Amino acid sequence: MVASSSEDSNSIGSDVEEDLEIINQRIGKEYPNMGIWFLIDALIATLACVRIRDLLLFSIVIFFTHTL
Known part of the structure; x- marks a missing residue:
């Protein structure tokens, strides 16, 4: 068994x-270029946001705008 x-x-x-x-x-x-877009978005979010909470929110918004 x-x-x-x-x-x-x-x-x-x-x-x-x-x-x-x-x-x-x-x-x-x-989505052949999704990895490149994600890295660019992560770089933009890192440079644009100071706090961790804003960084997470900004990266989530950008991720969903690129996938729609």
Whole structure:
């Protein structure tokens, strides 16, 4: 019984890994420059904001404006 439960958990783990690979491929096709935009936004947010709270808020707003 223990062997079957470990096999089930391994198959679930491999399914999750396959799903993550598919998601990463789709994101790469739809948003090929997302990593560059995120780094630029992080730099702008770091330079523009003084407090941590403002930095988080500013980066979240920029992230959502680029993904819409």
